[in-house]
Amino acid sequence: MAAEEHRGAVDAAAAPPALPRRLGLFGLLAVVLALVLAAVAVVQVRQFALLKHTVVYQDDYVVLGIYQVEAEYQRLREQWTRASLQPGGFDRDALQLRYDIWVSRVGLLHNERTARLMVGNADYAEPLRKMDAFIARADAALGHPDPKPVDAATLAALQPELDALGAPIHSMSLSASHHVSAQIAERNAAVRQHNQVGLLLTGFLSLLVLAFGLMALRQMRLLRERQRTLVDLTAHLREARQQAEAASDAKSVFLANMSHEIRTPFHGLLGMLSLLRDTGLNARQKDYLRTATESADHLLTILNDVLDMSLLESGRLTLSEEPLDLRDLLREVEALMRPQAQLKSLALHIDADPGVPEKVRADRTRVKQILFNLLNNAVKFSDRGVVVLDLHRATADDGSPVLEFVVTDTGIGMDEATLARLFRRFSQGDESRSRRHGGTGLGLEISRSLARLMGGDVTAKSVPGEGSSFTFRIPLNVVAPAPRPQQAAGSVAAGDGTDGLGLPAGPGPLRVLVAEDHPVNRQYMAALLEGMGHQPHFAGNGLEAVQAIREQRFDIVLMDLHMPVLDGVGATLSIRALPDSAAATVPIIALTADAFAQTRERCLMAGMNDFLAKPVSPERLSAMLRRLFGGAPTEPEPATGTAEPAAADATAALLDHATLDAALRAMPRERLAYLLRSFFEQGPDMVERLRVALRDGQALDLRVNAHAARGAALNFGLSALAQTAQALHEGATHVPAHEIARLIARYEQLLERSREACEAEGLLEALTE
Amino acid sequence: MPRHLPPPPAAEPGRRAFARRLVGLLALPWCAAWALDKPSGPVVLTVSGKLRAPNAGAVAQFDMAMLEQLPQRSFSTRTPWYSQARKFTGPLLRDVLSACGAEGRTLRAVALNDYRVDLPFEDTQRYDVLLARLLDDQPMAVRDKGPLFIIYPFDTDPALRSPIFYGRSAWQLKSIEVL
Numbered sequence: 033m034a035a036e037e038h039r040g041a042v043d044a045a046a047a048p049p050a051l052p053r054r055l056g057l058f059g060l061l062a063v064v065l066a067l068v069l070a071a072v073a074v075v076q077v078r079q080f081a082l083l084k085h086t087v088v089y090q091d092d093y094v095v096l097g098i099y100q101v102e103a104e105y106q107r108l109r110e111q112w113t114r115a116s117l118q119p120g121g122f123d124r125d126a127l128q129l130r131y132d133i134w135v136s137r138v139g140l141l142h143n144e145r146t147a148r149l150m151v152g153n154a155d156y157a158e159p160l161r162k163m164d165a166f167i168a169r170a171d172a173a174l175g176h177p178d179p180k181p182v183d184a185a186t187l188a189a190l191q192p193e194l195d196a197l198g199a200p201i202h203s204m205s206l207s208a209s210h211h212v213s214a215q216i217a218e219r220n221a222a223v224r225q226h227n228q229v230g231l232l233l234t235g236f237l238s239l240l241v242l243a244f245g246l247m248a249l250r251q252m253r254l255l256r257e258r259q260r261t262l263v264d265l266t267a268h269l270r271e272a273r274q275q276a277e278a279a280s281d282a283k284s285v286f287l288a289n290m291s292h293e294i295r296t297p298f299h300g301l302l303g304m305l306s307l308l309r310d311t312g313l314n315a316r317q318k319d320y321l322r323t324a325t326e327s328a329d330h331l332l333t334i335l336n337d338v339l340d341m342s343l344l345e346s347g348r349l350t351l352s353e354e355p356l357d358l359r360d361l362l363r364e365v366e367a368l369m370r371p372q373a374q375l376k377s378l379a380l381h382i383d384a385d386p387g388v389p390e391k392v393r394a395d396r397t398r399v400k401q402i403l404f405n406l407l408n409n410a411v412k413f414s415d416r417g418v419v420v421l422d423l424h425r426a427t428a429d430d431g432s433p434v435l436e437f438v439v440t441d442t443g444i445g446m447d448e449a450t451l452a453r454l455f456r457r458f459s460q461g462d463e464s465r466s467r468r469h470g471g472t473g474l475g476l477e478i479s480r481s482l483a484r485l486m487g488g489d490v491t492a493k494s495v496p497g498e499g500s501s502f503t504f505r506i507p508l509n510v511v512a513p514a515p516r517p518q519q520a521a522g523s524v525a526a527g528d529g530t531d532g533l534g535l536p537a538g539p540g541p542l543r544v545l546v547a548e549d550h551p552v553n554r555q556y557m558a559a560l561l562e563g564m565g566h567q568p569h570f571a572g573n574g575l576e577a578v579q580a581i582r583e584q585r586f587d588i589v590l591m592d593l594h595m596p597v598l599d600g601v602g603a604t605l606s607i608r609a610l611p612d613s614a615a616a617t618v619p620i621i622a623l624t625a626d627a628f629a630q631t632r633e634r635c636l637m638a639g640m641n642d643f644l645a646k647p648v649s650p651e652r653l654s655a656m657l658r659r660l661f662g663g664a665p666t667e668p669e670p671a672t673g674t675a676e677p678a679a680a681d682a683t684a685a686l687l688d689h690a691t692l693d694a695a696l697r698a699m700p701r702e703r704l705a706y707l708l709r710s711f712f713e714q715g716p717d718m719v720e721r722l723r724v725a726l727r728d729g730q731a732l733d734l735r736v737n738a739h740a741a742r743g744a745a746l747n748f749g750l751s752a753l754a755q756t757a758q759a760l761h762e763g764a765t766h767v768p769a770h771e772i773a774r775l776i777a778r779y780e781q782l783l784e785r786s787r788e789a790c791e792a793e794g795l796l797e798a799l800t801e
Numbered sequence: 802m803p804r805h806l807p808p809p810p811a812a813e814p815g816r817r818a819f820a821r822r823l824v825g826l827l828a829l830p831w832c833a834a835w836a837l838d839k840p841s842g843p844v845v846l847t848v849s850g851k852l853r854a855p856n857a858g859a860v861a862q863f864d865m866a867m868l869e870q871l872p873q874r875s876f877s878t879r880t881p882w883y884s885q886a887r888k889f890t891g892p893l894l895r896d897v898l899s900a901c902g903a904e905g906r907t908l909r910a911v912a913l914n915d916y917r918v919d920l921p922f923e924d925t926q927r928y929d930v931l932l933a934r935l936l937d938d939q940p941m942a943v944r945d946k947g948p949l950f951i952i953y954p955f956d957t958d959p960a961l962r963s964p965i966f967y968g969r970s971a972w973q974l975k976s977i978e979v980l
Contacts (some may be wrong), residue, residue: 093881093964104914132943133914133973139944143882 058247065240073234078716079096079226082219097140098208101163104134104202109328112194116187124182131174138163155207159200166193250744284346291339298335299637302328306602310575337474344481351395351485355511358392358435361400364645369407369419378411378419381736383761385424392435393509395486402490403437406502409475410441416730417442417499425508433508434488440501446494454492455480479504542566542587542661547577547603549595557590559699560650565659574598578606581615588660590648591640593624593631600624601638608639619660623648650698686782686789690770691749704748705796711744712790715783722760722776726769734772735764741779750786753779837901840864845948846897846932850909850979853902865948871896876931878956881967882946887967889933889952895925897932898979905979908969910951913943920951920969922979928953928961932974935942946972 049359108130115122141160173182305325313321343349366382372381403421410419419441426436446454457477480490488506544566546557554570561568569586571577573595581589589607591602600622610616622635622643632643644656695704718741724732742757756779763772790796815874837856842864849860856862868891875890898908924930933950934940941947950972955961 093967100914129913129943135944136946136973140882143884698910 033246061240061243061247065237065244068233068236068240070228072237075226075233079223082222082226086089088200095208095212097137098205101137101141104130104137105197105201108134109194112187112191116184116191119182122184122187127182127187128174135167138167155204159197160203162197162200166190166197169193191719192632201523256412263264274593281346284342285348287342288339288346288348291335291342295332295335295339298328298332299634302332302634303601303605303638306599307605309602310598310606334474337478339472340482344478344485349482349485349537351398353393353395353509355391356394356396357397358388358423359390361396361403362421365400365407365421369411372408372411373419376411376415376418378414379733379736380411380419380421381732381739382421383423383735383739385422387425388423388435389508389510391511393511394506398482398486399506402482402504403439405475405479406437406439406490406504409502410439410443410500413500414441414443418471418736420732426505428505428507434505435508437504438501439504440499444501445496445498446492447496451492452493455490542657543569544587545569545571545577545580545584545586546587546592547571547589547595547600548592549573550592553592557648559703560648560653562700563650563698564654566657574600574603574606577603578610581607581618582610582612586618587615588657589618589620590623590644591620593622593635600640601634604635604638604640606747621656686750686752686786687793688749688751691746691751692795695748701795708748708790709796711748712783712787712796715780715787719776719780719783722779726772726776731765735761738764745786750790753786756782806812837861838867839894840867842866846974847976848898848901848903848979849976851905852979853904853944853957855901861903865934865940867900868892868897868932868949871905874929875935876929876954876956878952878954880952880955880970882972886956888935888937889931889950890935890938891931891933891949893925894930894951896934898925898977900920903977903979909961909980910969910974911976911978912971913973913975916971916973918969918971919980924953924969928958943973949974 035678111127111130116129138160141163173186173190218380280666302325305321305328309321340349362382362384366380369382407419407421419439419512420439421694422440424436424438426434428434476490483490483504483506486506488504490502490504492500493504494500544561546554546561546568548554548557549572558568569580569584571580574591577589577591578598578650580586591600595603598606604620607618607620608616619641620639621642622632624631624643626636635643641660642656644652692704718737722734722741725731725737728767734789738757738760742754742761745751745754745757756775760772760775760779763775767775787796815840837854839856840862844862845865846863846868848863852859852861854861860972871892874893875888875892877886877888879886894908906922908922908925909917910920911917912957920930928966931954933952936945936947936949936950941950950969951974953966955966
């Protein structure tokens with residue numbers, strides 16, 4: 033409310049309606065000022081001209097000149113009279129001097145300037161003419177350059193004429209005096225007038241300056257007031273923002289607490305639902321139960337999203353960065369996503385560029401969460417085609433290295449408008465989509481927030497009808513590779529150091545119940561456990577597992593979470609509820625590809641002891657058993673070889689014995705022989721698939737198949753084959769078709785030669801199981 | 802500038818005054834040898850007042866020949882008294898003054914008609930003030946404002962073209978009193 037008031041105040045100050053008027057006033061003042069200054073300039077120019085006129089014409093000097101003519105005339109007349117009265121000895125030189133001086137004075141009156149001043153004045157012209165006439169006559173006696181002797185009589189004769197000049201000279205003097213007086217008066221009047229105008233203008237100027245000053249003062253005061261208002265407003269806004277933030281934080285904290293609180297009883301509800309399924313329900317009840325379970329699962333997802341969101345908002349979500357094996361992570365993601373993709377008949381292809389380092393520092397759980405979200409969306413919005421997760425190194429805009437996960441699908445795609453609101457809260461692609469596909473609408477926002485928290489980002493590109501591409505990038509923090517290289521991709525983990533012979537003293541032979549529905553996985557686990565010297569028993573689903581526990585004593589149960597009939601959580605709850613306390617307390621380890629904290633939580637809440645991520649590596653299984661049953665810790669073994677053949681080695685050996693030895697340590701010889709034989713038997717099928725893909729121009733299919741072939745070949749140490757498959761995989765999209773064909777032919781050829789090599793080594797000789 | 806020399810008179814501040822005094826000191830020995838001659842023709846100029854080398858009692862008298870013997874200068878300049886620029890010739894006033902060892906602050910010029918005007922002594926040092934005796938190479942009669950005419954070089958400096966300097970230009974010059 034306070035902010036509202038202030039906004040009003042600011043509006044009033046910021047956009048006063050009087051602005052144009054004030055501008056007009058300023059303009060008027062400026063024009064007046066310019067006019068006044070121009071007038072001042074005009075007055076000064078005129079004053080200057082007046083003074084210049086005075087200097088040039090020197091009226092005063094003219095008047096002085098005329099006075100002196102009169103004065104000299106008087107002196108000459110006196111001298112003349114005296115001389116004419118002294119006929120014998122008058123001073124000829126003195127008279128001559130007086131006469132010359134007077135003549136020189138009269139000569140000045142002929143001066144151009146004097147003439148100009150007195151032009152048209154009869155009182156001036158007439159006496160001058162008379163004087164000139166007298167001088168002409170007198171020069172006969174006193175003229176230059178050769179003065180003749182002069183007698184008193186001559187002087188006496190000229191005396192009357194000289195005397196007659198007195199009156200005109202005097203009147204000329206008076207007239208000049210009057211004339212100049214008039215001129216001076218006129219000039220004085222002009223000067224006075226100029227002074228008055230100047231004073232007036234100065235006064236006006238002062239007023240204008242005063243007005244400008246007042247306006248400037250007013251402006252400054254306004255400015256200060258506005259500034260003060262702004263400062264107040266800023267303070268209020270800050271306060272309001274703090275209040276709003278505090279309220280928002282409180283809400284987030286409340287939400288986080290609530291969703292956590294809700295989850296706890298909810299897990300109990302989920303467990304009960306899974307128990308309910310085994311209580312002899314009829315088909316209708318089972319249908320209801322399935323719907324209830326689906327709703328509950330959906331609700332759990334929403335709760336998890338809300339919890340994440342509120343944690344992110346309140347800034348309480350912290351990342352736990354640790355060394356993360358990227359290829360391991362991708363395997364995990366693939367294991368979980370593949371069933372979903374298969375359910376919709378979508379091809380799922382997950383691939384890491386060879387340039388991607390083994391290990392990076394990152395928050396495993398959160399990276400996985402983002403990848404799951406992106407892949408889930410891709411699967412959800414695709415009805416056909418492929419979903420590809422591609423991991424490679426890239427360079428950020430600022431030049432720093434980043435890891436880039438690109439999830440591409442061939443789904444329904446999005447238009448610009450949908451893309452624009454994609455990352456906004458509760459926004460889904462569009463109404464029809466959300467109705468069709470469900471979801472909280474928080475997923476992408478959470479993903480992006482998490483990515484940004486990691487210093488990265490999630491961005492999207494899409495073409496409607498063709499598919500979408502989501503790019504998730506995080507800064508690349510490479511962890512120096514461990515001294516012992518990790519195994520590369522492959523469904524058969526040919527680990528090192530889990531061989532019963534080579535293994536450090538582990539726990540004695542254990543009776544292990546493996547609840548696992550997938551036959552291949554069962555086979556794999558059997559190989560692993562037997563390799564360690566344990567006795568594996570198998571159950572095909574949760575119910576069988578509970579049954580087996582009832583009947584026999586087991587040291588440990590490895591429980592797959594996803595099983596038909598009764599899943600791992602349900603089975604665990606049942607086992608823990610058994611009356612036989614020995615059976616009910618058997619250690620149960622969850623096996624799952626889902627590495628989410630909530631999954632782990634779910635498992636622990638159901639009563640499981642620990643958690644083993646799939647695919648189960650020999651090291652991790654061994655470590656887990658040692659943790660539960662004791663035994664020496666695993667010593668890192670010296671490197672026995674690298675799974676990755678040198679790509680540049682064109683003449684790579686057909687077989688990599690180091691890898692084969694490692695595989696032999698992990699499993700019995702006949703099992704490896706069986707697996708190898710299967711591989712070679714399926715070889716022609718693979719070649720056929722590659723050829724079909726080439727023929728149909730399906731580069732992606734080509735890539736997928738070549739990748740699969742490479743993974744298998746690597747695991748069995750078939751280096752040359754693996755290398756060719758890798759060349760196919762890498763060149764699938766850009767190498768010319770004839771080159772691809774040549775590679776496929778080479779693959780086929782190598783397949784046969786590798787088989788022969790294995791046969792020669794006796795690797796295929798074991799009898800069938 | 803050597804500090805042991807006596808300071809210039811307070812009345813004549815500045816380097817120029819000092820330099821003049823120095824010249825005067827150097828000239829002293831010559832004053833006896835080059836004492837101002839007596840005029841042989843009619844006296845046309847009488848310099849009185851503070852003189853170190855008078856030639857007639859306390860005053861110095863010049864006839865036209867003596868003025869002719871001093872270094873002659875000539876220039877053309879416009880004046881208020883003639884409608885066109887005229888050529889004036891004669892010795893520099895400062896040469897005339899130094900010939901009779903005049904030293905003072907003011908020169909009082911007196912004309913034949915008793916016109917009187919005061920010139921600062923400094924004018925003769927600052928400007929090439931001419932004691933003109935020829936107008937367009939002809940001697941000037943009294944009726945032509947002769948025989949001697951003090952002329953400032955009006956055309957060389959705008960500051961000179963003012964009533965003050967026009968007033969200082971005395972014509973029909975008879976005598977100079979050094980004050």
